[in-house]
Amino acid sequence: MREKLYLIDGHALIFKMYYAFLRRPMINSKGADMSILFGFTKYILELIVREHPDYLAVAFDPPGGTFRNEMFPEYKATRAETPQLVIDSLEPLRELCAAMNIATLMVPGFEADDVIGSMAKREAKKGLEVYMVTPDKDYGQLIDENIFQVKPGKSGGEDEILDAKAVCEKYGISSPLQVIDMLTICGDTADNVPGVKGVGEVGAGKLISKYGSVSAIYEHIDELTPRQQTMFREAQPHIALSRELVTIKTDVDLAETTEGMRVNLEFTPRLADLFAEYEFSSLKKFIPAGHTQTTLPQNSPKVSVNEIPAEEFKQSAKQNCRLSVTVTAATSGIFTPVSRITLATSDPKEAEELQVKVTSSTDINTFSDLLSDPEIEKFGYDLKLAENILRYNGIDLNGKLSDVGLMHYLINPEKSHKLDVLAKTYLGIDLNSEEPAEEAEPLSLFDAPAEVADASESEATAAALLVGLKVRADMET
CATH class of the missing domain: 3.30.420.10 (Ribonuclease H-like superfamily/Ribonuclease H)
Incomplete structure (x- = not known):
């Protein structure tokens, strides 16, 4: 049986918890909002208990811009200002991960997507079964025989695991790599990436299914309807840039070793102090010796x-x-x-x-x-x-x-x-x-x-x- 590596999109999980607790925040006895810290930590601990990964790491976006901002200054420029609670949670979460012996990945100039993509490809080549935990559709381009995407469940629902077949069936394409072409055509309003205006996901899927790639579409542009021809010609000046912006890098140099990501949960004195400080007593049950x-x-x-x-x-x-x-x-x-x-x-x-x-x-x-x-x-x-x-x-x-x-x-x-x-x-x-209670006991402890x-x-x-x-x-x- 292959060993399993779980790579978690840290910022995506942070925002998931921010919105999950927005209406009913978790306030501790000191008056501090623990919503993100508690939800984030609980999700990871539950994942470890449920899936038993051999290795696990959390990737975070670095402060400041990335190479995409240098290529396209307007990249993500239309996004709303990041909530202060999200900003303030980053360092405490990295500290909690360190106390739980969970590796964190952050590379200046590269988004968490690029770090996860590079780590996933590197470790899959070594024979590991890799699971990328994120709701981001862009990750579909990374899926292959040994790399899967885990989309966290909504409103307490079960997580969804996507393999190559599921991605291809969703868009009507033949390879997960064609997700890059899909994203190039559709663009990304959240990241302010321009696409082919007027062509949606369904239309893009049909075109990619027929022609195979964006470049092939332009080679056969005269076969498109007059309206499609107009839309693709208007997008041609920026289409190469859009493709670069939506392509997740898989060759980022990463210092973290495979062994450095091995799961080794212990209820250490440092973790005990943090759980006491944040009043996370209910989470101790997930950690060996943590429920004493x-x-x-x-x-x-x-x-x-x-x-x-x-x-x-x-x-x-x-x-x-x-x-x-x-x-x-x-x-x-x-x-x-x-x-x-x-x-x-x-x-x-x-x-x-x-x-x-x-x-x-x-x-x-x-x-x-x-x-x-x-x-x-x-x-x-x-x-x-x-x-x-x-x-x-x-x-x-x-x-x-x-x-x-x-x-x-x-x-x-x-x-x-x-x-x-x-x-x-x-x-x-x-x-x-x-x-x-022990799992074998159906009654109360x-x-x-x-x-x-x-x-x-x-x-x-x-x-x-x-x-x-x-x-x-x-x-x-």
Whole structure:
């Protein structure tokens, strides 16, 4: 079996993540937008876990122009200004790649396309099976027997793998190299490359299928329709330049060795520091030894979560006059049955040790008296949703309602209000630190009995109570 090399178009992946998170950006507890860094890193780690490549590298465009700008100053001149978030992400991403032992490729004067094209051809000649990860149609010209294009899926869909047959069938051509002729005729509005005005992809495909190349079309120009003759003659002064602009170079001198691109994921101290800084705890599961429990600072509070029977919990909650609630819905929306309800309470006298008692049930009527008791304060995350679901199921959520996310928004509106981030910030605990289940096990890692809450629900409910108490204390100071 051939060894596999994956070459990733770094800037294309950056923009994919920029637009994917544009409406709902990922903001960490420091108020920094982690959308691109998180999405980019997660995509690569998932790819490594899913495809098991032997070698992998990420190519980036260099700062400044390339040889194409020298040939044609108007090249890419019509593009909108690059978003600052995209610009600011480049160096952190290169640092993350270095920490993950992933090679990065950047050659002054050449685009990532040229670097990937040159590396793909070089390594394919050595016998490697090469996969170029990019949505860019220009890469079709590089595909051959051992070189493939991987187009990342849209909206979470599966990636599409293109081989020579798929490219030829798409355009009606006989060789992937004829993609260069297709691009020469069609031009590229995104890169401001002029083509033959008035000839689209379908028309270009038919002409290339019949004549084989752009030069052959001009040799038989008298055979074209009068309108086509006019369009091709008008384009003739720039057609050679257009062909050069759309042709991806395959002879760029590259210093990176094959062995230097070998995949060697390790959860190194440097990577651990970066994941902690960026709050990427959920990504540790993709890296060997990366899902181990993070050692908390010496001054971190000690949290103890104890599962107790429902009747014992009721007595404690009434004495403490406070509880937190997590409603697990059977389906989406607010008009849905409840599959489980999880409650947590703590004694004000044990606040320093953070001793939390937790219980749960699949029968919400078990706790109807607690939930409707106006003397018991209710904490939770997204309490409005929980209140609506409970009301639909015939239970009123009474008493003082303290929503953790809303309270934190009032004191720190520019920061993240997600519960896992708040738990890390206020309690020093990681709600995402549990090891994933083995692939062979169809059930949860915790395999809880029917009347015991899933570990994540118990911890999240306990965290909502403890974080809520601390956030409210901050509001009162």
